[in-house]
Amino acid sequence: MKIFLFTALIILLYFLIKKAFTNTKDIVINKIKINGHGPKLNILQLSDLHLEHISISPNELYEKLKEEAIDLIAITGDFLDRKRTIPKLVPYLKVLNQLNSKYGMYAVLGNHDYVLRDQNLKCLTDTIERYNCKVLQNKNEVIHVNGNPVNIIGIDDFSTNRSNLETSYDGIKPGTNLVLTHDPNIVLHMKKYHFDYLLAGHFHGGQICYPKAYHLAKMGKLARMNIIKGFHMQDGKPFYINEGLGQTGINIRVGSRPEITLHELSLAVAHNKASII
Numbered sequence: 123m124k125i126f127l128f129t130a131l132i133i134l135l136y137f138l139i140k141k142a143f144t145n146t147k148d149i150v151i152n153k154i155k156i157n158g159h160g161p162k163l164n165i166l167q168l169s170d171l172h173l174e175h176i177s178i179s180p181n182e183l184y185e186k187l188k189e190e191a192i193d194l195i196a197i198t199g200d201f202l203d204r205k206r207t208i209p210k211l212v213p214y215l216k217v218l219n220q221l222n223s224k225y226g227m228y229a230v231l232g233n234h235d236y237v238l239r240d241q242n243l244k245c246l247t248d249t250i251e252r253y254n255c256k257v258l259q260n261k262n263e264v265i266h267v268n269g270n271p272v273n274i275i276g277i278d279d280f281s282t283n284r285s286n287l288e289t290s291y292d293g294i295k296p297g298t299n300l301v302l303t304h305d306p307n308i309v310l311h312m313k314k315y316h317f318d319y320l321l322a323g324h325f326h327g328g329q330i331c332y333p334k335a336y337h338l339a340k341m342g343k344l345a346r347m348n349i350i351k352g353f354h355m356q357d358g359k360p361f362y363i364n365e366g367l368g369q370t371g372i373n374i375r376v377g378s379r380p381e382i383t384l385h386e387l388s389l390a391v392a393h394n395k396a397s398i399i
Contacts (some may be wrong), residue, residue, distance in 0.1 A: 128233070129262045146177040146373055149185065149380045154353060154362060156319060158388030161268045161286030163281045164191050165300075166223070166387040169198040170366025172234065173210045175373040178380070180213040184220060190384060193224045193267070197255065197378045198323045198364060199232025199279065199304030205242045208249055225257040232304035232324065234370065236284070258302065260289040270389045271297030276316070280305040281324070287315050306349075306363050307342035309356040319387055320361035327351040327365035331377030339383035351378070 128295060166187065177185075195218055202213055229250055238246055247257045256263065258276020263271050273294050278284040285308055299317045306322035328338060328350055338345035344363075351365050365381035 126311075130251075133356040135170050137284075142284045144370055146175075146375050146380060149178060149367070149382060151384065153384045153386070155386045156360060156387060156388055158197060161270050161389045162388060163225075163267050163298075163300075163387045165321070166190070166192045166221070167197065167198060167321050167362070167383040167385060167388060168194045168195070168218075168367055169321075169364035169366050169381075170232070170326055170368055170370075171197075171202070171211075171214065172200055172366070172368030172370050173202040173207045173214075173371065174204060174368075176368035177373065180217040183214065183382075187221055190221075190286075192221050193382075194265075194274075195221065195223045195255075196226040196300075196302050196321055197229040198302055198321050199230050199235040199267060200323065200366070200368075200370075201229075201246065201250070201310070203234040203237040205238060205245065208246055211246075211249060212253070215250065215255060217282045219254055223344040225272075227301060228263070228274050228276065228302060229255050229257050230302045230304055231279055233261065233279050233281045248285070256345060259284075262290060262292070262294060264295065264297065267389060269271050271295060272389060275299060275301045276392050277301060277303040277308055279303075279309075280308040280311075284349040286391070287312065291315055296324065300387070301361075304343070307344050309359075309361050310343055312359075313357050317359055317361075318389075319385070320359070321364065321385070322361065323364045323366050325350040326369065326375075327363075327378035327381070329366075329369055329371075329375055346352040351381075 169360050201359045262275040277290045301317040301320040303322050349380045351363050364383050
C-alpha cells in the first residue's frame with residue numbers, strides 16, 4: 123500500500139511540474155489603452171527576459187508581434203544574470219530590430235543584470251546598445267511624436283539602490299513623461315516627480331502563486347500590498363507592472379503567465395484610466 127501511494131504521489135508530482143513548465147509557454151499579449159485624445163504612442167513592453175529560463179524563441183516572438191504597429195520598444199530590465207548567456211541575447215535583439223519601431227528601442231537594467239560586474243556588465247550594455255537599444259541608467263532622452271515632445275526617463279534599479287530620481291529627471295523639458303524602470307516600488311517615492319505613465323516589471327506576477335505568492339513579501343511594500351502585476355495608480359499617476367517573459371530560479375509558472383504588453387498611450391492627457399483588451 124505504501125509503495126502504491128508513493129508511486130501515485132510521484133506521478134502526480136510529475137504531471138504538476140510538467141503543467142507548471144507548460145505554463146511558461148502560455149504567453150498572454152495584453153493590450154492597454156490609456157484613454158484620452160490627441161496623438162497616440164504605441165509602445166511594446168517586454169520585461170524580465172531571464173534568458174537562462176525563457177520558453178519563447180526569437181522567431182516565435184517575432185511571429186507574435188510582426189503584425190503589430192509599434193512606435194517604441196521598452197525593455198524594463200532583467201535580461202540575464204550570467205556572462206555566458208550574453209550571446210543568447212543577440213537573436214532577440216535582432217528580431218526586435220526587425221519590428222522597425224518608429225522611435226527606436228530603450229531599456230533599463232534590473233537587479234539580475236547587476237549580478238554581472240565591471241567588464242561583464244559593460245559587455246552586456248555594449249551588446250544591447252550595439253543592436254540599437256539605448257540603455258538609460260538614470261538618464262532621459264526626448265523624442266518628438268507628431269511634434270509633441272515625449273521624455274523617456276530611465277530610472278535605474280531601485281531594489282539594488284541604484285535609482286537616482288534627481289539625476290533621472292535632470293534637464294527635463296515640458297512634455298509627456300514616460301518612465302521606464304525595473305522595480306515598481308520606486309513609485310512610492312515619486313510624489314514630487316511627475317510621470318504620465320510608468321512601466322516596470324520585477325515581480326513576474328508572482329511566478330509561483332499557489333496558494334499565494336508569499337515569497338514576494340521581501341520584495342517591498344507594493345508586493346506586501348499584493349500589487350504585483352497589471353495597471354495601478356499611485357498619487358493619481360498611472361503605472362503598469364509587466365509579468366515578464368522569462369522565469370527565475372526554475373523554469374515553471376503556477377498562477378501566472380508570461381506576458382507581452384502593447385500600450386497605446388495618449389500624449390495629450392496626464393490623468394487617465396486604462397482598459398485591457
